[in-house]
Amino acid sequence: MDQKNRTTVGVIGAGSWGTALANIFADQGCPTTIWGRDVGVVDSIQLRHENPRYLTGVELSSKLKASTDLKKTIEQSDILICAIPTQQIRAVFSPFARELSTKTIVNSSKGIEMRTHLRVSEIFGALCPTARYVVLSGPSFAVEVARRLPTAVTVAAFGSEAARVIQNLMSNQYFRVYTSTDVVGVELAGSLKNVIAIATGLVNGLKLGYNAQAAIINRGIAEIMRMGRRFGAEPLTFLGLAGTGDLILTCTGPLSRNRNLGIRLGEGKALDDIQRELGGVAEGVFTAQSAFELASRHGVEMPITEQVFNILYKGSTAQQALSKLMARDLKEEWPSARATPS
Amino acid sequence: MDQKNRTTVGVIGAGSWGTALANIFADQGCPTTIWGRDVGVVDSIQLRHENPRYLTGVELSSKLKASTDLKKTIEQSDILICAIPTQQIRAVFSPFARELSTKTIVNSSKGIEMRTHLRVSEIFGALCPTARYVVLSGPSFAVEVARRLPTAVTVAAFGSEAARVIQNLMSNQYFRVYTSTDVVGVELAGSLKNVIAIATGLVNGLKLGYNAQAAIINRGIAEIMRMGRRFGAEPLTFLGLAGTGDLILTCTGPLSRNRNLGIRLGEGKALDDIQRELGGVAEGVFTAQSAFELASRHGVEMPITEQVFNILYKGSTAQQALSKLMARDLKEEWPSARATPS
Numbered sequence: 001m002d003q004k005n006r007t008t009v010g011v012i013g014a015g016s017w018g019t020a021l022a023n024i025f026a027d028q029g030c031p032t033t034i035w036g037r038d039v040g041v042v043d044s045i046q047l048r049h050e051n052p053r054y055l056t057g058v059e060l061s062s063k064l065k066a067s068t069d070l071k072k073t074i075e076q077s078d079i080l081i082c083a084i085p086t087q088q089i090r091a092v093f094s095p096f097a098r099e100l101s102t103k104t105i106v107n108s109s110k111g112i113e114m115r116t117h118l119r120v121s122e123i124f125g126a127l128c129p130t131a132r133y134v135v136l137s138g139p140s141f142a143v144e145v146a147r148r149l150p151t152a153v154t155v156a157a158f159g160s161e162a163a164r165v166i167q168n169l170m171s172n173q174y175f176r177v178y179t180s181t182d183v184v185g186v187e188l189a190g191s192l193k194n195v196i197a198i199a200t201g202l203v204n205g206l207k208l209g210y211n212a213q214a215a216i217i218n219r220g221i222a223e224i225m226r227m228g229r230r231f232g233a234e235p236l237t238f239l240g241l242a243g244t245g246d247l248i249l250t251c252t253g254p255l256s257r258n259r260n261l262g263i264r265l266g267e268g269k270a271l272d273d274i275q276r277e278l279g280g281v282a283e284g285v286f287t288a289q290s291a292f293e294l295a296s297r298h299g300v301e302m303p304i305t306e307q308v309f310n311i312l313y314k315g316s317t318a319q320q321a322l323s324k325l326m327a328r329d330l331k332e333e334w335p336s337a338r339a340t341p342s
Numbered sequence: 343m344d345q346k347n348r349t350t351v352g353v354i355g356a357g358s359w360g361t362a363l364a365n366i367f368a369d370q371g372c373p374t375t376i377w378g379r380d381v382g383v384v385d386s387i388q389l390r391h392e393n394p395r396y397l398t399g400v401e402l403s404s405k406l407k408a409s410t411d412l413k414k415t416i417e418q419s420d421i422l423i424c425a426i427p428t429q430q431i432r433a434v435f436s437p438f439a440r441e442l443s444t445k446t447i448v449n450s451s452k453g454i455e456m457r458t459h460l461r462v463s464e465i466f467g468a469l470c471p472t473a474r475y476v477v478l479s480g481p482s483f484a485v486e487v488a489r490r491l492p493t494a495v496t497v498a499a500f501g502s503e504a505a506r507v508i509q510n511l512m513s514n515q516y517f518r519v520y521t522s523t524d525v526v527g528v529e530l531a532g533s534l535k536n537v538i539a540i541a542t543g544l545v546n547g548l549k550l551g552y553n554a555q556a557a558i559i560n561r562g563i564a565e566i567m568r569m570g571r572r573f574g575a576e577p578l579t580f581l582g583l584a585g586t587g588d589l590i591l592t593c594t595g596p597l598s599r600n601r602n603l604g605i606r607l608g609e610g611k612a613l614d615d616i617q618r619e620l621g622g623v624a625e626g627v628f629t630a631q632s633a634f635e636l637a638s639r640h641g642v643e644m645p646i647t648e649q650v651f652n653i654l655y656k657g658s659t660a661q662q663a664l665s666k667l668m669a670r671d672l673k674e675e676w677p678s679a680r681a682t683p684s
Contacts, residue, residue, distance in 0.1 A: 139556030150550050150668055152557035154675050167672055176557070176668060178675035208492050210595035214481030215494035215518070218587040225581075236676040239567075239581040244590075245560040252594050253552035326492055326518060330509055333496050333520035334578045 010077030016054035016142035018083030026061035086111030100128035138241035139249035156180040185237030194284030196220030197258035205266015258284040352419030358396035358484035360425030368403035428453030442470035480583035481591035527579030536626030538562030539600035547608015600626040
C-alpha cells in the first residue's frame with residue numbers, strides 16, 4: 001500500500017469547491033469522506049456519486065464517501081480540508097480544537113474574519129496552534145476541476161514539508177500543484193482580490209472598456225501587494241496563481257458573485273436591491289470593509305479598495321469613484337521596487 | 343504658451359495604434375503630425391478627421407495633421423512616436439539616423455528583430471546612440487484609446503527624466519501614464535507575451551476551460567520573468583501594465599491576432615492554412631522562434647514557449663504539447679524568490 005491508500009481525508013463542506021477537492025483525493029486513491037449538513041446532498045454523493053445542488057450532472061468518484069457526522073469525519077481523518085465560508089470556521093471547528101492537534105488542515109476558504117480581522121491561518125492558529133496548516137488557492141472553477149479539466153493551484157505552508165505532502169497527494173494528470181512558503185501572501189491575495197473583482201465589475205457596469213478593466217486588475221494587484229508587504233508577504237505571490245491567476249479567472253470566466261455585484265453597482269443600482277437580486281452578500285462586501293479598516297490602521301495606500309468601500313458604505317457613485325482614481329497624482333509604476341525589492 | 347503647445351510630435355505609422363497615440367498628443371495641444379504611406383488614409387485623417395481603414399467611425403481631433411512626407415515629419419518633430427511593425431524599423435529609420443540624435447523616440451512597437459534578436463531599444467541604439475529612447479506599453483486597444491475611454495500604460499526610459507516628460511505630456515482624463523526605468527523588462531514583456539497569447543489560444547482551441555487558461559497566463563508570466571531576470575529586468579515589471587496587464591487584455595478582449603492563431607492551432611488546423619485565413623503572420627510566430635533560440639542559448643527554462651515553438655516549427659500537436667506541460671516535475675511556484683528577490 002502506498003502513501004495515498006493510507007492517508008485518510010475528510011472534507012468539511014459539501015459546496016461545489018469542497019466536492020471538487022474531495023473528488024481529487026478520491027481519484028488519487030485516498031480514503032475520502034466529505035461532510036455536509038444537507039442530508040439530501042450527502043445521500044446523493046454517497047449513493048449516486050453526484051452533488052445535485054452544486055455540481056449537477058458531474059459524475060464523481062464512486063470511491064468518495066459522504067457523511068453528516070462532523071465529529072466522526074474529523075476524528076477518522078489524517079488530513080482535513082476546510083471548505084466552508086470563512087465567517088463560519090470558528091464556530092464549526094471550535095468544538096474539535098483538541099482533535100485538530102494531530103491533523104493537517106488544508107484550508108480552501110477565502111476571506112478575513114469580521115471584527116477580529118484575522119486571516120484563516122490565524123483563526124486555526126488560535127483554535128489549535130499545533131495543527132499543521134496549509135492553504136490552497138488558485139484559479140479554479142470547481143466544476144472544471146470536478147470534470148477533470150487541467151487546473152493549477154498553489155499550496156502554501158510555513159514549513160515546506162506539509163505543502164510538499166499535499167502536493168504529492170493531490171497532483172495528477174489534471175491537477176497540478178505548486179508549493180510556496182508564503183502563507184500570508186496566498187491568504188491576502190485570495191481575500192483582497194474579491195474587492196478588486198467588485199471594482200472590475202464596476203468598470204464593466206460603467207461600460208468603460210477592456211483597457212480600463214485590465215488597468216483596474218493591475219493596479220488592484222499593486223495595492224494588494226502594498227498590503228502584503230506590510231504583513232511580510234512575498235511580492236511574487238501576488239503575481240502567481242493565487243493572485244493574478246485568480247483575478248484573471250474572475251474576469252474571463254463565467255460571472256463571479258463579486259464581479260456581478262460590481263456590474264450592477266456600476267449600472268447605478270442600489271446595494272440593497274442588488275443583494276436582494278443575488279440572494280445574499282458577496283464575500284468582497286465584507287472584505288472591502290475589513291481591508292479598508294486594516295489599510296487605514298496600517299497606513300497602506302489602497303485607492304481602489306477605498307473607492308469600493310466608499311461606494312458600498314459611504315454613498316459614492318461609481319462615476320465619482322472612478323473620477324477620483326483617474327485624477328490621482330502621476331506615479332511611478334513601482335515606486336520602491338528598486339529600493340526594496342522584497 | 344505652455345510646454346504642450348511648444349512640443350512638436352511626429353507619429354511614424356498610421357495604423358490603429360499610431361492613430362490613437364497621435365490623437366492623444368493632438369488632444370493635449372501638441373502640434374502633431376502622423377505619417378503614413380497610404381495617401382487615402384493620410385488625406386482622410388487630414389481632411390475628415392477619421393482613419394477609415396483602421397479606426398472606422400471614430401472622430402479624431404481636428405487639430406491632428408497627416409502627411410506622406412517621412413523626411414519632413416521627422417525633421418520638424420521634437421518627439422517621434424514609432425508605431426510601425428518591428429521588423430520594418432531599421433529600414434524606415436536608417437536614412438534619418440543623423441536627425442534622430444536630437445529627438446526623443448517613443449517606441450510603441452513590440453517584438454524582437456529577426457536574426458539579430460535585438461529589442462527595439464537596441465535597434466535604435468545601433469542607429470543613433472544619442473537619441474533619447476522611451477518605450478510605451480500596456481493594456482490598450484487602440485479603438486478604446488481613440489474613443490477616449492480610460493486607459494493606463496507604462497512608459498520606461500533608462501533615465502527617469504525622459505519618461506516623466508512623456509508622462510506629463512500624455513496624461514489626461516482618459517489616459518493615465520505610469521513611469522518606469524526598466525526598459526528591458528517592458529520590452530521583453532511586450533514581445534514575449536505574444537507567444538503566451540498563442541498558448542492561451544491553444545487552450546481555448548482544445549476546450550480545456552478557464553482554469554487552464556488562467557494557469558497558462560500565470561506560468562507564462564513566470565517564464566517571461568525568468569528570461570527577464572537573465573537580462574537584468576525588474577521582476578515587478580512583468581506584474582505590471584506591460585506584463586500581466588497586456589496579457590489580461592489579450593484574454594478578455596476581442597480576439598487578438600496571436601490568440602486567434604492559437605485557437606485554430608488548438609482546433610487542429612495547419613499553420614499554413616491558418617495564415618492564409620488570417621491573411622498574414624501573427625507577430626508571436628516570429629517571437630516564438632527568437633525567444634526559443636534566446637532561451638536555449640542562455641539556458642533559460644521556458645516550457646510554454648518551447649511547446650509553442652514545437653507546434654509551430656516541429657510538427658507537435660497541441661495535445662502532445664499540453665501533455666508535456668502537465669507531466670513536468672512538481673515545482674515550487676517561485677523557486678528562487680526568497681533567495682534572490684530581485
